[in-house]
Amino acid sequence: MIENFHPANIISLASTGAYSRPMQPAMLILASVLAMSGIIAVRYLLSSGGFALATRLTRPGLYAGMRRQIGGEIRWSLLSALIFGLPAGLVAWGWQNHGWTQIYTDLDAWPLWYLPVSVLLYLAAHDTWFYWTHRLMHRPALFRVAHAVHHASRPPTAWAAMSFHPWEAITGAVVIPALVFLIPIHVAALGVVLTVMTVMGVTNHMGWEMFPRWLVNGPAGKWLITASHHQKHHEQYRCNYGLYFRVWDRLCGTDKGLSNGFAVPASAASSPALALNGSVASAKDAAI
């Protein structure tokens, strides 16, 4: 056996491909994971950076004195990007190389009306997963372990979009990679889902409402989650657990409406005190 480890034998084995062939898939998966992590990190920096810049331009001083907190938000978010890349990279590799997943590229594979339906199905499924895992993470023991990092942002900024402890990041990272095995979706519709996910993740935390008052306070706003709704979660903890829709919160009696003094027109929101009334609940109030 020992002679098998002679360098000459290893070289000859390597040249026949006996070593290189089994290594190849592992290297390709690793490359796919790193590429996905990189893409997600860049997506985070561009989206959060873009809305942070918009905040600076339209509401100067809103993030004044928050450099330390923002530094933490960026570090946790970049770690989350690395974690999100793991299942995403693995599934992307399997899709490209083995035809895994129900992602399709041929527009004729499903009727056109299914495109918006598939987007809604994904958002509804993601919202359901988020509502229940989020509510669970507000139980005291789980809150301390998994969710306190996200609520350490008081109040959150545009940089807090992916500011999660690794345990919470794992619960978020598996959703879309699991759904692509279950629900058929065109690759462009998947792009729409990921865009909605990214934009809402950033804007729900940035400290001001970008949607017009008629939408936020109108009939659509009773069912859709915007910054005014999620801000209240960061103020009071034990309510408003949803991600995109208020359906679960309303069904379960956890919907406490919009943040006071937050759903105001842009012109009135230039005062940080008006736009952000900060966190009024302490960590020990976090339990459901």
Ligand SMILES: [Zn+2]
């Ligand atoms: Zn949040």
Ligand SMILES: [Zn+2]
């Ligand atoms: Zn929470």
